[in-house]
Amino acid sequence: MKKLIALSFALLLFVSCSIDDDGANYSFEILSVESVDIPDEFTLGEVYPITVSYFRPSTCHSFKEFYYFKENNIRTVAPINYVFENNSCETLTNELVEATFNFIVTSNGSYIFKFWQGEDNNGEDQYLTIEVPVTN
Secondary structure (H helix, E strand, C coil), X not given: CHHHHHHHHHHHHHHHCCXXXXXXXXXXXXXXXXXXXXXXXXXXXXXXXXXXXXXXXXXXXXXXXXXXXXXXXXXXXXXXXXXXCCCCCCECCCCEEEEEEEEEXXXXXXXXXXXXXXXXXXXXXXXXXXXXXXXX
């Protein structure tokens, strides 16, 4: 009986799998930041929009979300894009796009933002680093 149930379950799994995938094929790509619109100072307890500008490489790139890593008062940020696998993609040369996130100020002192700008010739990450003080 157990063998019959296991065989039935395996057959059901095999039949329910489809080789034809009609869904969109895509991957993710972290893109380098070109510039940032960020306040010169924060007030504790307030919420601030931070706008990041980056170049969109092709018509198959579409904003998904931000890579956002926090460690104490340091925030590392980079835009993540979907890259749709499509033969009709067009390469773009100067399409600067913007994406915004809201930042909630929860502590005193200063925040250090590190916006990823790609890698240098040695493979080392490069950042646009901005320190923003918090006032009362």
